[in-house]
Amino acid sequence: MYPRSFKDSNGDGIGDIPGIISKLDYLKELGVDVIWLSPVYQSPNDDNGYDISDYRGIMDDFGTMADWEKLLAEVHGRGMKLIMDLVVNHSSDEHAWFLESRSSKENPYRDYYIWRPSRDGQEPNNWTSIFSGPAWEYDGQTGEYYLHLFSRKQPDLNWENPKVREEIYDMMTWWLDKGIDGFRMDVINMISKTEGLPSAGGDRYAWGGDYFMNGPRVHEFLREMNEKVLSRYDIMTVGETPGVTPDDAARYANADGTELNMVFQFEHMELDSGWGGKWDPCGWKLKDLKATIGRWQTGLHGRAWNSLYLNNHDQPRMVSRFGNDREYRVESAKMLATFLHTLEGTPYIYQGEELGMTNVPFKGIEDCRDVETLNMYRERVTEGGGNHDEVMNAIRIKGRDNARTPMQWSTEANAGFTTGTPWLHVNPNYTEINAEAALADTDSIFHYYRKLIALRKTHPVIVYGSYEIVSEEDERIYAYTRTLGNDRLFVMLNFTGETVSFASPYPLLAGGGGELLIANYPVGEGSETSGLDAELQLRPFEARVYLLKAV
Incomplete structure (x- = not known):
């Protein structure tokens, strides 16, 4: 949840904690177990709350500590849990x-x-x-x-100083004693820098990630944090860890429980980045997505736990990125949701994803608010003389503001997000895409998510089963199995906007070969297969999940 964009209760155009409280029943109906709250701490908002000036205070824009305490009580009262964002690689320069x-x-x-x-x-x-x-x-x-690895108003903390670590552990303990259920840890694998801070090879300004990601003391620091704080509470921890491999992740989220419970990895988020990085968008290939997901599914099975996500507050909307946000928006959003929820690990749903919210047709840089985007535009266009249209095209594809436009609640003015002027423009498609319409339509993306979440809570094979690719070379269909004991799940996903023939290696439905658990199209007699290698016609962005009978 990105609180600035979720729900405004007082008409100032900024989402707030009372607004979140007013929509908790919506989240409960969806089937959410845990809410991850992006930062609500005191902050001058250079990076929208990820520059913290007081770790024990609530930002005035969001409300008061009493509001936050009410939020925690209301979340717990509905049987849900709340994890807070822990941003301790850096603070605000106003701390x-x-x-x-x-x-x-x-x-x-x-x-x-x-x-x-x-x-x-x-x-x-x-x-x-x-x-x-x-x-x-x-x-x-x-x-x-x-x-400052990020904004100049986000100076990096010196984790080599034991006093800094003690201050952080004391602050974490303070929040845990207030009753929160864990932490999402912002860029936590950057807290240890290589001794001497050596320059990177190449230009005057070069990428130095080799010297500040997965640094020499990072595991020592996290084990210390675990020993002094985390291990003393029944909580959930997830670390944001760009630049990690499955073997790295197995150390961070080891089965011994001496560091974290799971990590966010970024490999699949980089498949559409060209040689120039994030702001050099290029097309992505299904075979590369299969290879990346497969590497993580098999690499962590039995060793550590996967985090599953296709978008969040830092990434563009998944239906615009991996699906089709025009003629097949609903179908592709459901297909991607099926993908997300039928892999081993914990699925993370970003606000509006369950409605099929899309990227935004930003008209110009004046529509943007994100510090990363504004800095890049200034560097490349204002100061560098680059092409405005090319840079704006990259922003429309990859900019973080795509995910931060206000939540689309209804067809009312400003999508029902605020009665005032929203801090960031509302996506103009809110009249079609909104929660009110989704709740009323039993065939909506929202209700499809509810079914997927319910299935995960009903069939352990979906949560814990081992993963095996079925259609590794297929450029259009992504098919795989999940196996746990005598249960086998079979998932078929058409990642294209065309009808595709697919030879199923398993008998499905006819003759009692399997049970259709969920599909995003009606599946009739003509779609059943009785023999091996029978041809299925999978419609544009079609998804089907079968529970196969034990052989």
């Missing part, structure tokens, strides 16, 4: 620690952050920030640079 840290080199808080002198009149190394530009900001008060 009291940083204000002290930058005041003088002798200040006790100086070593809470990563300060370095210049190198031959330039930055201490050549790392580029993830949000564009150099990863260092010069501070004239003390004549040194501080490291």
